[in-house]
Amino acid sequence: MIRNMNSYLLYDDGEHKVYWLGIEEAEDEKGILTNQYLVIDRNEAALIEPGGFFVFSRVLKNVSSIIPPTQIRYLMYSHQDPDVVAGLNLWFEYAPLAKIAISELWVRFIPHLAVLSVGRVIGIPDRGVDFKLGNSVIKAIPTHYLHSPGNFSFYDKKSGILFSSDIGAAAFPEGEWYLFVEDFEEHVKLMKGFHKRYMSSTRALRAWIRSVRRLNPKVIAPQHGAIFLDENVEKFLNWLESLEVGIDTFEMEFYGD
Template identity: 85%
Template sequence: MIRNMNSYPLYDDGEHKVFWLGIEESEDEKGILTNQYLVVDGNEAALIEPGGFFVFSRVLKNVSSIVPPTQIKYLLYSHQDPDVVAGLNLWFEYAPLAKLVISELWVRFIPHLAVLSAGRTIGIPDRGADFKLGKSTIRAVPSHYLHSPGNFSFYDEKSGILFSSDIGAAAFSKDEWYLFVEDFDEHVRHMEGFHRRYMSSTKALKAWVRHVRKLKPRVIAPQHGAIFRDEHVGKFLNWLESLEVGIDVFEKEFYGE
């Protein structure tokens, strides 16, 4: 059963902190559940996957309980889907110093959200980029075609947390939800259909896994579903490595051939 939850700390060494930003019961009735994350280093913060319109009040409340929104330096968007970007106008108002960070592919689409973003947009080149936050660094890791053609994961080097966008997403049934994966084999049933349909390329998925293994993340935190930590990080990467997805399975899936 989903319960209302405020922010939850994923990492805290006194200077550098990472939070998952909560959930509300009503969100389960309005669409697929989404995760938002806040990284704080000193007096600067980055909001990762800020979310759409109907989660804005919950995210703003939980951010404000940790830092003033005026300390948000970056609004980090993995891709262009509305459940990620649709609240941008509100964040531009309440976090007036924040820069929008998104793939260069999607920068020219931002005006279609009725957002005046001139001077506040940073386009991420395809190969990725590093973003300084206080004394720390957040790395934009290419995740293209997983599922968007311009997609990034964000790796917080200090905490070792990889914010993986839709990679690792789980679609829970109506009355089922948990924050951390505890039974990986059981959790697979919430992930498999989503990944086979939304991840477009097995080749891209395997390349992402190879690169992520080099980063050696301690935690993988997706935009939907539960968070992977401890031994479940390795189990998740192994599972992805053996999965066929997207264009590589569509002929059999849709045409029965």
């Protein structure tokens, strides 16, 4: 059963904190469940995957219980899907100093969502870039074609948390949800179909895995589904490495000989 949850502190070293920003039971009835994350270093914050319209009030409430939203320096978007970006215009009133970080591919689409965005958008180059936050750094990691052609994961160097966008997403049955993966083999059943269809390229997926292994993250936190900790991080990467996805799986079904 899904129960309302407020924010959960994932990391805290005194100066640097990372929060998962809660969930409300009603969200299960409105659309696909999404995760939002807040990274704080000293007096600056980054809101990662801010979310769509119907989660905005919950995310704003939970952010405001931790910091004034005026301290948000970045609104960081992994890709262009509405469950990630559709609440963008609502944040302008509450986070007036925040810059929008999104792939260069999607910069020209942002005005269709937020007419006040001129001068506030940072286009992330294809190879990625580092974002300074307080005394720390958040790295934009190329995640292209997984599933968007302009897609990024975000790696918080101090905490070792990788915000993996749709990689790691799980489709929970209605009324079922949990924050952390505990039984990995059971959790795979909720991930497999999504990854085989939404991740477009096995080659791109394995390139991403190589780049992630170099980072050696302690935690993998997707935009949908549950968070991977400890030994489940390596189990997850190993499972992905063995997976065939996208056109490599569906070519014959879609196009025949």
